[in-house]
Amino acid sequence: MHVPFPPFKAKVVEPIPVTTRAQREALLVEAGYNLFRLPADRVSIDLLTDSGTGAMSAVQWGRAVQGDEAYACSPSWNRFRDTVRSITGMDEVFPVHQGRAAERILFEAIVKAGDVVPSNTAFDTTRANIERRGASVIDLPHPSAADPRSDAPFKGDIDLGRLEQVLAANRSRVPLVVLTVTNNAGGGQPLHPENAKAARAICQRYGVPVYIDAARFAENAALVIERDPQLHDAQPRTVARAIFDCADGALMSCKKDGIAHIGGFLAVRDQALAAQLGENLIATEGFLTYGGLAGRDLEAIAAGLEEALEPAYLAHRLGQSRHLHQRLTAAGVPVIGPPGGHAVFVDAAGLAPHLAPAQLPGQAVAVELFRIAGVRACEIGTLMFGGGASAREGGKELVRLALPRRVYESAHLDYVADALGRIAKNAAALPAYEIVEGAGPLRHFVAKLRPAAR
Numbered sequence: 001m002h003v004p005f006p007p008f009k010a011k012v013v014e015p016i017p018v019t020t021r022a023q024r025e026a027l028l029v030e031a032g033y034n035l036f037r038l039p040a041d042r043v044s045i046d047l048l049t050d051s052g053t054g055a056m057s058a059v060q061w062g063r064a065v066q067g068d069e070a071y072a073c074s075p076s077w078n079r080f081r082d083t084v085r086s087i088t089g090m091d092e093v094f095p096v097h098q099g100r101a102a103e104r105i106l107f108e109a110i111v112k113a114g115d116v117v118p119s120n121t122a123f124d125t126t127r128a129n130i131e132r133r134g135a136s137v138i139d140l141p142h143p144s145a146a147d148p149r150s151d152a153p154f155k156g157d158i159d160l161g162r163l164e165q166v167l168a169a170n171r172s173r174v175p176l177v178v179l180t181v182t183n184n185a186g187g188g189q190p191l192h193p194e195n196a197k198a199a200r201a202i203c204q205r206y207g208v209p210v211y212i213d214a215a216r217f218a219e220n221a222a223l224v225i226e227r228d229p230q231l232h233d234a235q236p237r238t239v240a241r242a243i244f245d246c247a248d249g250a251l252m253s254c255k256k257d258g259i260a261h262i263g264g265f266l267a268v269r270d271q272a273l274a275a276q277l278g279e280n281l282i283a284t285e286g287f288l289t290y291g292g293l294a295g296r297d298l299e300a301i302a303a304g305l306e307e308a309l310e311p312a313y314l315a316h317r318l319g320q321s322r323h324l325h326q327r328l329t330a331a332g333v334p335v336i337g338p339p340g341g342h343a344v345f346v347d348a349a350g351l352a353p354h355l356a357p358a359q360l361p362g363q364a365v366a367v368e369l370f371r372i373a374g375v376r377a378c379e380i381g382t383l384m385f386g387g388g389a390s391a392r393e394g395g396k397e398l399v400r401l402a403l404p405r406r407v408y409e410s411a412h413l414d415y416v417a418d419a420l421g422r423i424a425k426n427a428a429a430l431p432a433y434e435i436v437e438g439a440g441p442l443r444h445f446v447a448k449l450r451p452a453a454r
Contacts, residue, residue: 005316006316006406006409007310007312007313007315007316008057008313008406011058016044016045017041017042017043017044017374018044018374019042019044019374021371021372023042024042024370024371024374025371027039027042027370028367028370028371032436032437032447032448032449032450033363033367033433033448033449033450033451034444034446034447034448034449035048035366035367035370035376035377035378035379036048036444036445036446037448038370038376042374043370043374043375043376044373044374044375045373045374045375045376045408045412045415045416046375046376046404047343047375047376047377047378047400047401047402047403047404047416048376048377048378048402049378049402050256050342050343050402050403050404050405051215051253051255051256051402052098052255052260052261052262053255053402053404053405053407054259054260054261054404054405054406054407055404055405055406055407056259056260056261056300056304057259057303057304057307057406059303059307060259060260060299060300060303060304060307061300063296063299063300063302063303064296064297064299064300065296066299067294067295067296067297067298067299067300068295069294069295069296070295071287071290072287072288072289072290073289074289074290074295074298076295076296076298076299076302077095077289077290077295077298079298079299079302080093080095080265080298080299080301080302081093081289082302083301083302083305083306084265084267084305085267087217087237087240087241087244087305087309088214088241088244088250088267089241089244089245090244090249090250090267090268090269091269092267092268092269092270092271092273092274092277093265093266093267094265094266094267094274094277094278094281094288094291095263095264095265095289095290095291095292095293095298096263096264096265096266096281096285096291096292096293097262097263097264097285097291097292097293098253098254098255098262098263098264099125099213099215099251099252099253099254099255099264100125100129100253101264101284101285101291101292102251102252102253102264102265102266103125103126103129103130103251104129104132104284105266105277105280105281105284105285106211106249106251106266106277107129107130107132107133107135108133108280109273109276109277109280110175110176110273111130111133111135111175111176112133112134112135112175113133113134113135114134114135114173115130115133115134115135115136115173115174115175116135116136116137116138116166116170116173116174117130117135117136117137117138117174117175117176117177117178118137118138118140118158118163118166118167118174118177118178119137119138119139119140119158119177119178119179119180120139120140120141120142120156120157120158120159120178120179120180120183120186120191121139121141121145121180121183121184121185121186122137122139122178122180122185122213123180123184123185123213124185124384124385124441124442124444125442126178126180126213127385127441128441128442131441132441135175138166140158140159140162140163140166141155141157141158141159141183141186142154142155142156142157142158142159142195143159144157145183145186145187145189148187148334148335148336148337148347148350148396149334149337150337151337151338153190153227153228153338154189154190154191154192154195154224154227155183155186155187155189155190156180156181156182156183156186156189156190156191156220157191157192157195158177158179158191158195158199160195160198160199160202163177163199163202163203164202167202167203167205167206167208168206171206174206174208175208175209176208176209176210176211176248177199177203177208177209177210177211178211178212178213179191179196179199179210179211179212179213179243179247180213180215181212181213181214181215181216181217181220181243182216182219182220182223182340182341182342184215184216184342184343185380185385187336187340187345187396187398188216188219188321188336188340188341188342188343188344188345188400189223189336189338189340190219190220190223190224190227190340190341191220191243192224192228193224193239193242193243193246196210196212196242196243196246196247197242197246199246200246200247209247209248209249210246210247210248211247211248211249211250211251212243212244212246212247212249212250212251213250213251213252214244214250214251214252214257215252215253215255215256215257216256216257216341216342217240217243217244217252217257218236218240218257218308218309218314219257219308219314219317219318219340219341219342220240220243220341221236221237221239221240221243221309221314222236222311222314222315222317222318222341223318223340223341224239225239226318227338235309235311236309236310236311236314237309240309248268248269248270249266249267249268249269249270249273250265250266250267251264251265251266251267252264252265252266252267254301254304254305256342257304257305257308258301258304258305258308259304259307259308259405259406260297260300260301260304261297261300262293262297263293263297263298263300263301265291265301317341317342317403317405318339318341320403320408320410320413321339321340321341321342321343321344321403322339323410323413324339324344324401324403324413324416324417325337325338325339325344326339327413327414327417328344328346328417328420328421330417331417331418331420331421331424332421332424332425333346333351333417333420333421333423333424334346334347334350334351335347336396336398342402342403343400343401343402343403344400344401344403345380345398345399345400345401346365346377346398346399346400346401346420347396347397347398348361348362348364348365348379348381348397348398348399349361349381349396349397351365351423351424351427352364352365352427352428352430354428354430355430355432356432357381357382357397358382359432359433359434359452360379360381360382360383360432360433360434360435360449361381361397361430362379362380362381362382362383362397362398362399363379363381363383363433363449364430364431364432364433365379365399365420365423365427365430366378366379366399367433368423368430369399369416369419369420369423372419372422372423373415373416373419375415375416375419377399377400377401377402378399378400378402379398379399379400379444380396380398380399380400381396381397381398382397383435383443383444383447383449384444386441386443401416431451431452431454432451432452433449433450433451433452434449434450434452435447435448435449436448436449436450
């Protein structure tokens with residue numbers, strides 16, 4: 001089937017706000033043309049992020065009601081810990097309130113000023129937490145990722161040759177290598193287990209640990225199964241575990257493939273490191289067995305991690321992304337190919353070639369999408385990362401259409417595709433944007449902008 005039917009049915013519905021163009025124009029001005037500043041109850045279709053925006057299942061809600069709120073060693077913690085252990089194979093598990101907390105705790109323990117951290121492509125909070133330590137990220141995307149039109153199946157891989165070069169040139173300055181699955185900033189593309197295995201072998205020669213940013217580990221596994229003929233009969237859990245087995249640790253925002261509204265974890269194999277991480281966790285997040293989460297959150301995540309690995313769910317999830325990708329392509333909208341799992345990425349530089357990176361083409365497209373259709377999306381380019389393509393290797397100017405899990409139907413996505421098709425026909429009229437307030441590595445969350453004078 002082109003789009004597998006949703007393996008779930010609705011029990012509760014929520015009305016979608018409908019606004020006029022004049023209302024949206026006023027909202028944009030009030031928000032300083034920053035879509036993160038828009039009130040959510042004035043957004044018709046919200047594709048800003050897939051983080052914490054999914055619909056929890058009846059099982060998750062039922063488990064949440066059963067959540068035990070004991071401060072220490074509750075049964076809910078036991079179920080959370082055992083689920084993470086069974087999926088990752090890592091015994092030392094720390095709950096945190098979300099993925100960036102795991103990043104902070106880990107990097108405070110092992111990253112120091114002057115260090116460099118190689119990655120297939122680090123995402124925004126990972127990069128920011130590393131830079132806050134006085135260190136830097138070196139993005140090493142696979143060469144196939146440079147061509148947005150290419151259908152290369154594993155653009156999320158790390159460039160193994162360049163990884164070896166970076167490790168050889170910085171022997172005492174690399175505290176870890178981070179492999180992001182899927183490669184979000186690179187277009188939501190998968191990383192193959194064999195690439196992770198090869199990266200692990202290189203890192204072992206230099207004594208460097210490997211960590212998995214596992215926010216979308218289940219989608220990554222499903223894409224690997226879909227694109228590797230030799231793995232067509234494999235189970236998502238098996239493929240995911242093959243990647244985890246290549247790592248010394250993992251950190252995860254469970255607001256993605258945990259299908260929960262809050263929460264995450266940090267898991268490691270090293271017991272000595274675990275003791276250090278535990279001290280940091282208690283001081284800043286909460287006791288070892290809750291880490292800033294309620295028992296109900298621990299229960300919802302434990303159930304959601306299992307549901308995210310269900311083949312029927314994943315088939316529908318990838319089917320939605322593929323459907324939107326095909327509709328946009330048919331409408332003449334340039335998109336990153338092949339379609340990933342959690343999002344479809346519009347090539348804003350290709351859509352608006354008259355705008356240089358410094359003129360924020362991704363933001364121009366995203367603002368116009370809200371202006372004409374009430375759809376909120378996210379720029380991933382110069383506004384988010386700063387400085388255009390020269391600021392990070394493999395830099396692109398993208399608009400991410402992130403798909404909340406189990407929320408929208410195909411008709412909603414068709415509406416989005418039609419709106420972007422209209423923008424594509426008049427893309428030459430898109431104005432440049434400039435920042436008038438806000439700076440720093442996470443400026444895209446807080447900046448205020450305005451259309452630049454023509």
